Amino acid sequence: MDPRSLHYSPTHEWVSLDGEIATIGVSQFAVEQLTDLITIELPRVGARVTAGKSFGEVESVKAVSDLYAPIDGEVVEVNTAVANDVSLLAADPFGKGWLVKLKVAPGAAMAGLLDHAAYEKKIAEDGGH
Amino acid sequence: MYKLQQPPLLFESSRPGRSTAVLPGPDVPDAPLDDLIPPEHRAAEPPPIPELGELDVVRHYVNLSTLNMSIDSNFYPLGSCTMKYNPKRNERLAATSGFGAQHPYQDESTLQGILSILYELQSILAEIAGLDAVSLQPAAGAQGELTALLTAARYFRERGEKRRQVLIPDSAHGTNPASAHLSGFEAVTIKSDARGLVDLADFKAKLSSDTAVFMMTNPNTLGLFDPQISEIAELLHGQGGLLYLDGANMNAILGIVRPGDMGVDLMHYNPHKTFSGPHGGGGPGAGPIAVRKMLAPFLPAPLVARRDDGRFALDYDRPHSIGRVRSFFGNTGVLFRAYCYIRTQGPDGLKRIAQHAVLNANYLKALVEDVFPVPHEGRCMHEFVASARNMAKDRGVRAMDVAKRLIDYNVHAPTVYFPLIVPEALMIEPTESESRETLESFAGTLRTIAAEDPEVLHAAPHTTPITRPDEVRAAKQPVLTWRKA
Numbered sequence: 139m140d141p142r143s144l145h146y147s148p149t150h151e152w153v154s155l156d157g158e159i160a161t162i163g164v165s166q167f168a169v170e171q172l173t174d175l176i177t178i179e180l181p182r183v184g185a186r187v188t189a190g191k192s193f194g195e196v197e198s199v200k201a202v203s204d205l206y207a208p209i210d211g212e213v214v215e216v217n218t219a220v221a222n223d224v225s226l227l228a229a230d231p232f233g234k235g236w237l238v239k240l241k242v243a244p245g246a247a248m249a250g251l252l253d254h255a256a257y258e259k260k261i262a263e264d265g266g267h
Numbered sequence: 268m269y270k271l272q273q274p275p276l277l278f279e280s281s282r283p284g285r286s287t288a289v290l291p292g293p294d295v296p297d298a299p300l301d302d303l304i305p306p307e308h309r310a311a312e313p314p315p316i317p318e319l320g321e322l323d324v325v326r327h328y329v330n331l332s333t334l335n336m337s338i339d340s341n342f343y344p345l346g347s348c349t350m351k352y353n354p355k356r357n358e359r360l361a362a363t364s365g366f367g368a369q370h371p372y373q374d375e376s377t378l379q380g381i382l383s384i385l386y387e388l389q390s391i392l393a394e395i396a397g398l399d400a401v402s403l404q405p406a407a408g409a410q411g412e413l414t415a416l417l418t419a420a421r422y423f424r425e426r427g428e429k430r431r432q433v434l435i436p437d438s439a440h441g442t443n444p445a446s447a448h449l450s451g452f453e454a455v456t457i458k459s460d461a462r463g464l465v466d467l468a469d470f471k472a473k474l475s476s477d478t479a480v481f482m483m484t485n486p487n488t489l490g491l492f493d494p495q496i497s498e499i500a501e502l503l504h505g506q507g508g509l510l511y512l513d514g515a516n517m518n519a520i521l522g523i524v525r526p527g528d529m530g531v532d533l534m535h536y537n538p539h540k541t542f543s544g545p546h547g548g549g550g551p552g553a554g555p556i557a558v559r560k561m562l563a564p565f566l567p568a569p570l571v572a573r574r575d576d577g578r579f580a581l582d583y584d585r586p587h588s589i590g591r592v593r594s595f596f597g598n599t600g601v602l603f604r605a606y607c608y609i610r611t612q613g614p615d616g617l618k619r620i621a622q623h624a625v626l627n628a629n630y631l632k633a634l635v636e637d638v639f640p641v642p643h644e645g646r647c648m649h650e651f652v653a654s655a656r657n658m659a660k661d662r663g664v665r666a667m668d669v670a671k672r673l674i675d676y677n678v679h680a681p682t683v684y685f686p687l688i689v690p691e692a693l694m695i696e697p698t699e700s701e702s703r704e705t706l707e708s709f710a711g712t713l714r715t716i717a718a719e720d721p722e723v724l725h726a727a728p729h730t731t732p733i734t735r736p737d738e739v740r741a742a743k744q745p746v747l748t749w750r751k752a
Contacts, residue, residue: 171690173667174738174739175739176739176742176743177743199738199739200684201441201685201687202441203687
């Protein structure tokens, strides 16, 4: 996936919207900040997620960090390869390291998400915090 | 620099037949082994036990012990942990047979000494907190948090109120949301503002009649005192909520201000940080809590009480109590050391602790902040959080590299990557017990490291037997015991 075509939450998750299906991942910048990853916990298929609320967590040697849903929806697919081997996320956050696919709730907005240029500006300015 | 060597394992040094002891022959009749333990219940071979001479065993453990870093041998600016000097006098007193050899099953009449000390400690901690009642029972700061939140939950239940949320700043210790969750609440994060203080707008937006408790650490984990605390308390109390103080940083305000006067309703102490209890090893610890009068009936049972005849007793007659949170009466040895420390210092000494903790941190900050910038401006309290972000960006040297390199200079690393709201965080707490010379020497070391070749830093430490362990593998596949190959 081309990072420039994605939308980003201020908490470093990316979204790629294709019709009513949104693919969710974590940005390269966030993965680098987390340093060495140990495990990841992802929701089950069928789980409902709410924008701004935690849908899983990733543990690195530094800390356990929540993953926040960038948009409302229902989980229709989970990347089990990443769940089994979190090093995939570190190696290819915008590709093989995607996390979940959501069926976006009707009327759910991409409001509050940043385009690539705005996200790059944000992380350059505040170090991602 | 001299590289320390890791001694071989005892198993690797073992030689068959070598022994430390010569045992006398048996003085009871011999019996065949088969008569004592039938063959089917015996292992095929004896367990592998290393065989060494006594001197080899002594050297093994003494050499291992020298690989340790401790406050007794090294400067130890581990932010948030308050690694100050623990006076040896307290250890000596705690080891005297009158205190060290007691047993909780002794008759109460023979425990009057320790009970009177614990009773007095309850009132001293209440006085320092500016609150009304104290439970000494919790066995650690985090258990104190949990106990206090369970006490608050019981308080609301008895009032017939159903409140589900605990508000917690994003700079808080990770134990705060964990305690909220364990006590049945939902943890709601409150943002920090650009100054590193509670974002008042976010606090107001999330405060509601569903708010049970706001857990505040003040000074917070950035080492900043939040002057909004009284306003926060007023807003919170207006909604019927309770203000909790995480007392991890009490050494910054001891004797200067009482939490109760700032609107705090309940709090915990960390005696190992504030009152020189022993650190580490997962315990034994203590995490006493102090609460306002209306919460006192719900504190864990028993409390130490003074009866009408002047004798001290454990009071179990507490019908509204949340019950017991720890066997017997908590870790009284740790509480005893805290008592000795407080009584040795006296009220003026406690105040000086806070003054020196803040002075030392500000002096050290001034010595290093041109090289390791501190993102949140202003005077700090007992600690400060610097950032290696510029070094990371310009030279690829991260906070972890600096921390690892400090070990080569015989300094324990500061806390790194916490709090999470500061990128490449180095959380430095010099504590009140360090001299000006130590602070200046440490600042010099930090400046030396900042100018070193990044390659040297990436490979640090160079002096330890193990340099950079594979932390991911260590977390996923820990090897905790020796097994015969």
